[in-house]
Amino acid sequence: MDPFDYLAVLFSIILGLAIEHVLQGFRGLILTRGKVKLYTPTLIWAGLTLLFALQGWWANFGMRTYMSWTFMSFLVIILHSISIYMGAALVLPELEGETFIDLREHYFAHRRWFFGALLAQVVLSVGKELALYGRLLGRTNGEFHLIFALALIAGAITQREWFHKFLAPACCLLYLLYIALLFARL
Numbered sequence: 001m002d003p004f005d006y007l008a009v010l011f012s013i014i015l016g017l018a019i020e021h022v023l024q025g026f027r028g029l030i031l032t033r034g035k036v037k038l039y040t041p042t043l044i045w046a047g048l049t050l051l052f053a054l055q056g057w058w059a060n061f062g063m064r065t066y067m068s069w070t071f072m073s074f075l076v077i078i079l080h081s082i083s084i085y086m087g088a089a090l091v092l093p094e095l096e097g098e099t100f101i102d103l104r105e106h107y108f109a110h111r112r113w114f115f116g117a118l119l120a121q122v123v124l125s126v127g128k129e130l131a132l133y134g135r136l137l138g139r140t141n142g143e144f145h146l147i148f149a150l151a152l153i154a155g156a157i158t159q160r161e162w163f164h165k166f167l168a169p170a171c172c173l174l175y176l177l178y179i180a181l182l183f184a185r186l
Contacts, residue, residue, distance in 0.1 A: 014081040018053040018088035028095030039103035044168035049088045073131040083120035090114040115156035122149045144178045
């Protein structure tokens with residue numbers, strides 16, 4: 001077994017759990033739709049967290065030829081996967097019991113932790129490049145990371161609803177462009 005196959009098991013499990021969590025959340029929204037007040041930014045971010053996990057898994061395949069593994073490089077990759085999971089775990093509330101759920105209320109109650117987890121993804125993505133290859137991201141990739149980081153910081157500190165209604169679709173479009181430009185092929 002090559003080292004990547006061995007190490008990929010753990011980050012694959014973590015990313016798989018993130019995907020499962022978001023999908024279970026969407027399932028819960030459907031099953032409890034009569035007692036849930038929807039909020040568009042929450043739904044967009046939930047879709048994006050699913051996409052973050054999928055893209056993270058896709059991008060990690062690029063490490064399959066890497067052979068100079070250290071514990072530090074492994075740790076950064078696992079922490080990146082954990083930050084993706086935490087974003088997925090925070091984006092939607094638990095939908096059990098008979099309690100009425102307001103997704104807007106949940107969003108604003110947990111926005112700092114949620115955006116913090118997403119910001120950790122960005123920082124750890126840069127950290128992966130440093131830990132594996134000893135360099136910063138390329139220009140285009142670095143510019144996207146900087147834009148995402150600034151947007152996520154703004155999301156964490158801004159309470160204005162109009163801003164969050166703009167931020168979610170803007171980040172969605174930006175992330176789709178990011179994938180199209182940098183990760184369309186393995």
